[in-house]
Amino acid sequence: xxxxxxxxxxxxxxxxxxxxxxxxxxxxxxxxxxxxxxxxxxxxxxxxxxxxxxxxxxxxxxxxxxxxxxxxxxxxxxxxxxxxxxxxxxxxxxxxxxxxxxxxxxxxxxxxxxxxxxxxxxxxxxxxxxxxxxxxxxxxxxxxxxxxxxxxxxxxxxxxxxxxxxxxxxxxxxxxxxxxxxxxxxxxxxxxxxxxxxxxxxxxxxxxxxxxxxxxxxxxxxxxxxxxxxxxxxxxxxxxxxxxxxxxxxxxxxxxxxxxxxxxxxxxxxxxxxxxxxxxxxxxxxxxxxxxxxxxxxxxxxxxxxxxxxxxxxxxxxxxxxxxx
Numbered sequence: 001x002x003x004x005x006x007x008x009x010x011x012x013x014x015x016x017x018x019x020x021x022x023x024x025x026x027x028x029x030x031x032x033x034x035x036x037x038x039x040x041x042x043x044x045x046x047x048x049x050x051x052x053x054x055x056x057x058x059x060x061x062x063x064x065x066x067x068x069x070x071x072x073x074x075x076x077x078x079x080x081x082x083x084x085x086x087x088x089x090x091x092x093x094x095x096x097x098x099x100x101x102x103x104x105x106x107x108x109x110x111x112x113x114x115x116x117x118x119x120x121x122x123x124x125x126x127x128x129x130x131x132x133x134x135x136x137x138x139x140x141x142x143x144x145x146x147x148x149x150x151x152x153x154x155x156x157x158x159x160x161x162x163x164x165x166x167x168x169x170x171x172x173x174x175x176x177x178x179x180x181x182x183x184x185x186x187x188x189x190x191x192x193x194x195x196x197x198x199x200x201x202x203x204x205x206x207x208x209x210x211x212x213x214x215x216x217x218x219x220x221x222x223x224x225x226x227x228x229x230x231x232x233x234x235x236x237x238x239x240x241x242x243x244x245x246x247x248x249x250x251x252x253x254x255x256x257x258x259x260x261x262x263x264x265x266x267x268x269x270x271x272x273x274x275x276x277x278x279x280x281x282x283x284x285x286x287x288x289x290x291x292x293x294x295x296x297x298x299x300x301x302x303x304x305x306x307x308x309x310x311x312x313x314x315x316x317x318x319x320x321x322x323x324x325x
Contacts, residue, residue: 002054004033004047004084004091009171015096018054023047025086026059037171038266039063039087047078054078054093063087064184071184083188088171088266090188173225173265175218180259181207191220195230196256210234210257223247225265227254 004016004023016023016033024031028042035044041061048055057075058065065072066085078084084091173189187194187204196204199213206215212232219226225248229236237255238246246252254261298305 001096002049003094003096005094006089006091015094017096018047018049021049023049035087035089037087037089039264040089044086045084048075056084061086064186066184066186069185069187071186085174085186085188088174088188088264090172171267173263173267175204175254176262176264177206178253178260178262180257182259189218189220189225193217193219196261197230206256206259208257208259211259215256216254218248224249225263232256 002018004018006014006016008014020032023033024043024046025033025035025040026042026044027035027037027040031043039062041059041063043059044061045059045065046057048057055075055077056065056067056072058072066083067076067078068083069085078093080093080095082093084093175187175189177183177185194204195202195214195217196206196211197213197215198206198208198211202214204218212230212234214230215232216230216236217228219228227236227238227243227246227248229244234257235242237243238248238252240255248263248265250263250265252263254263
């Protein structure tokens with residue numbers, strides 16, 4: 001059984017079986033897999049399971065769908081281990097065997113859930129002759145050091161619309177190539193060290209002759225993501241300034257050779273907004289003090305009182321002048 005694998009904010013493994021002909025991924029609550037992410041469109045992508053073959057299609061999303069760091073523009077075949085990036089969310093295609101427990105849970109369906117199953121399992125018309133673009137993946141093994149705890153979304157849970165519950169997916173920072181030969185590529189940054197350069201075998205390899213073999217390093221540190229130039233020939237520019245070391249912030253634009261790369265980290269923006277709201281001084285309302293009857297009378301007639309005192313003062317001054325003469 002094919003599944004899409006991801007993680008939540010606590011680092012727990014999330015498994016989504018692909019048991020429907022069509023699975024919709026997006027921000028809208030009507031989607032099969034709902035992603036609470038500003039970079040995700042309402043209906044972002046569709047995953048098809050046709051005759052044992054898994055394919056994905058972008059639905060004209062604003063920020064695109066990336067397979068193995070390459071933005072797709074048509075129906076694309078997914079191979080086992082393929083990495084899918086949607087917004088700031090990362091999925092892998094796996095093949096897992098359904099357990100007897102998962103199969104037995106289908107007998108627990110209520111009448112309403114059976115109706116949902118009947119409504120949702122009507123296959124969508126699919127053109128078998130539609131052009132498909134396979135994308136090769138690296139032969140090297142993907143890092144599978146995930147925590148052992150697993151949340152499995154089985155058939156019965158799917159029919160009960162569990163997919164539509166809001167799930168706090170892990171939202172990772174990313175590097176998006178916005179200009180250059182590698183434009184459109186997107187690299188998810190899990191905690192660790194990443195070398196950027198022209199050298200073969202690097203995690204972030206840039207096809208740019210102006211970029212050094214090992215041009216720069218990005219590393220997750222306690223304060224945040226730290227950028228360091230590794231003594232490159234042409235230097236590194238961040239936000240139009242020549243930079244040797246810098247702590248990256250959401251929206252920073254890196255210029256390495258002729259390649260522009262944007263650093264995206266929405267989770268840091270949310271953290272800063274939360275910290276700012278906590279640091280803002282709270283306005284304390286002081287309850288009004290009860291006024292006595294004299295105070296109320298004075299407030300009501302104070303203009304007349306001030307006028308009368310002014311007239312008396314004027315008469316006193318005139319009288320003093322008269323007596324002095």
